[in-house]
Amino acid sequence: MEATREIYWNIDHGTVALMYLMALAAVAVMVYGFRERIALWQKGKSLDRFDHLQQRLAHFITDALSQRKVLNVMQGGLPHALLFWGFLLLFIGTVLVMLQADLLAPLFSVNLLSGDFYRLYSFVLDLAGLAAMLALAALAVRRFIIKPAGLETSSADVAIHLLLFAILFSGFLIEGARMAVTEVRDNPALAAWSPVGAVFARPFLGMDEHLVRGAHKGFWLLHLLFGLGFLAVIPRTKLRHLATTSGGSLLEPHEPTGTYSAIDLEDEHIEQFGASVVSDLSWKDLFDTDACMQCGRCQQRCPAHLTGKPLSPMKVITDIGELAGNENGKGLVEKVSRDALWSCTTCRACEQICPASIEHIGKIIEMRRSLALMEGEFPGDEARRACEAIEVNGNPFGLSATSRGDWAKGLPVSIIKGKCDADILYFTGCYASHDPRNRKVAESFVRICEAAGVTVAILGGAERCCGEPARKLGNEYLYRMVADSNIEAIRASGARRIVTACPHCFNTLARDYRELGLDLPVEHHSTFIARLINDGKLKLKPERFTATFHDSCYLARYQEIAEEPREVVRAAGIKLVEMAAFGKNGFCCGAGGGRILAEEKLGTPIVDERLRQARQTGAKSLVSACPFCLSMFEDGLKRADSREPIKAYDLAEIVARSIDRK
The missing domain is CATH 3.40.50 (Rossmann fold)
Incomplete structure (x- = not known):
């Protein structure tokens, strides 16, 4: 017998027509729901995340199909990926049925679902459905029984799991009823290619055929309602992350990691610095609130959260999302809380682990900017005093700027007076300049350079704090002040290469200062020393x-x-x-x-x-x-x-x- 089956077996034409009308209605409800979400995102400021579109699309497709990010987050990653792949294959299978019934057969008299292709089709979809059910069961055990710390569960999560299970289970009941009548007895060789369906067919084998056909049609209608209901509720539930989580890969920043938007402090038309209401954030920030699946992985990695601070990166995102639904979106800082904002160390552990490519830290920095620049607020008086000392003395200790190069006395280091003729300009940083413990590090680095035949120069009193700590606290004004001063001194020195032992100085000089016009190679002392060793120097x-x-x-x-x-x-x-x-x-x-x-x-x-x-x-x-x-x-x-x-x-x-x- 030919390996094929009747499309829409046991379903009359009127029911099929009704199916298409209901499907159109469900899609219309889904589209309208997403239009509402897009309108919410548009409350945020403009931001170009569609440059290099071809590259973005390739990245998006690769991430979505491979589920790379989901698999990299350890617990629950594999079941989640299997659930996605299973439903993707089942969706492709449904599309092929529609193509066969509505295009290939009536217009071209072609039966795609026949022969070896149909056998493979049946086998793959059977396994896909089974894999999806097992993955769903594993995720349910993890969420409802194991209950990992930070994984919040609500009645909506229960409903979503039941809906997905109902779609899969009813689909196998439909297949079992059909196979009991058409394949298990009449074509057992073909039935073998649907092993899961054959198991579901067994309860129907002893029943009257009319009862089986009636049950099949009832299950078919239930499956249709479950499937269309699933489409309709996607934008109104956490299921919208099916689109938005993968969309995060499309909208990721293409700037170097940790690049944060600068403020044009000279723009007299700006009335608000930072974010105090939802509309002060970008549209991508609001998109992120829909991309969050509330898996809790970010807070499981957050050092502040793990040591008892009132910061959960996940809650920051959900709080913004809740506030975005309000008409005015005011009270952003109050909603998230000051203690949570000031607890962040900007370590990026949350962003690295997030499978949805959510940018937590940029939002926190924007709210800190509002606190620092608009309200003059700091995490404590000691931080305020440190910033005042940076403004006056160029270092957070309040020590004289002229003493910044004192650590180098007696060492083979030249303090630049005119043009730099040394091999490297060593950007010492505040701690190596003034802190007795870290001065030993600077001295050790100079001894290393001396042994390798590398000459070293420093800016001495012309060097100021790089400004990174102040900037991360939201004080963009202070950052720009010291940054401009440092860039002027570096340019005047004529230095050709900069090396620093501080990763914060390194990141700031190499990336942030480049935005301000400093175009010099900057290197951290770890890679510099590694190259000296590898080169035999x-x-x-x-x-x-x-x-x-x-x-x-x-x-x-x-x-x-x-x-x-x-x-x-x-x-x-x-x-x-x-x-x-x-x-x-x-x-x-x-x-x-x-x-x-x-x-x-x-x-x-x-x-x-x-x-x-x-x-x-x-x-x-x-x-x-x-x-x-x-x-x-x-x-x-x-x-x-x-x-x-x-x-x-x-x-x-x-x-x-x-x-x-x-």
Whole structure:
């Protein structure tokens, strides 16, 4: 017998016509619902996220079909991807049936669903339906029984799971009833290609054919109602993330990671800096509130949330979404809460793990800008004093700007007076210039350069804070003031290359200053030292001990530099023992986002949790490559239990003491 089947078996033409009318109505309801959502997004400011459209579309299609981001988020990723793939194949199968019935057969007398293609079609769709049901069951167990921390569940989630299960189960009942009449007895060889359908056919085999046909038609109508109801409710429930979550890949920023929009401070027509109402955010910010599936993965990675701070990146997004539904959208900061906003370290752990490509930090910075620039608010008086000191003295410590180069006395370092004739301009940063502990790092870096035959110059008193901490606290005015001063001094020096040991300075000079016109190669000392070693310019006499390495968020996540520092550590003879969270999946020290300038008054110190993770490795040395991280570790170690000693070092210190003096 030919391998095929009758399209719309047991369904009369009038019912088929009714199906198409109902389908049109369901699609119209869905389209109208999405128009309402688009109108909500349009409350936000304009933002161009459709440049490089061909590249964006390719990225979108790849991400959507591969479910790459969903699979990368660990728990629940595989079942979610299987559910998507299963429904996608079932949708394709439905489209092929419609093409066969309404186009190929009546117009071209072609039967696509026949022979080997039909056998494969039946087998693939059977397995797709089974995979989708198993995946749905796994997700239901995770959500309703295991209940991971942070995964919020409501009655709507129960309804959605039941609706999806009803669609799949009724589809197999339809197939089982049809196969009981047409295939299981009459064409068992073909029935074998629908193994799941054959199982569902067994209960119908002993029934009267008229009863089976009646049951089939009833199940068919139920399946139709479930399917069309599913389409209609997509834009009005969390199911809209089927479109918006994948759409996040289409609308991702193409600027370098961690690039945040600058403010034109000279525009006299701007009456509001930052975001105090929903309409102050961009339309993409509001789109993100619909893309969020409330999976909780962002807050499961958030160091502030995990240490008892009132910050949940997920709740920031849902709060904005709730407020966007209000007519005026006022009270944005109050809705999210000041404590939540000031708790963020801008580490980007939330954005990295988010399968929907949601941009949490830009929204937080916009609200901080409103607090800092419009209300003069800071996370504490100590942060206010630090910013005032940066404005007056060029550093958060309030020390004299003329003492900024004092650390270099007696070292082979030249302070630039005219034009720079050294190989590199070392942008020292505030901590290496003024903090006694971090001065040792600067001294070590200079010794490394000396051993490698690299000449070093500094700006001395002409150098000011890079402005990054102030900018992350929302004080764009202060950032621009010190940035313009630094750029002027760097240009006047005639320097050809800049190296800095601070990832915050590195990220700011290499990316943010470029927007302000500084076009010089900027490098972090970890990659600079790695190249000196690889080029044979720096010879090391390896020491032998075990250490663990802490990744600065502004290196690993913002600049994707994680392996080079480890290469340097290994070259120094150190055996690395990794913490559970390392590399791009590392854990913040708590100093980012301007938090280095503010006291940590809520929850437990983030650095204490990171030190606990370091101790679990059994290593006695903790190596990092950031002055902020080193300062946080030193402060944390003063509070630590002396029975578990561990010492903190910068990468440059480890290398400097390993230099082969011969």
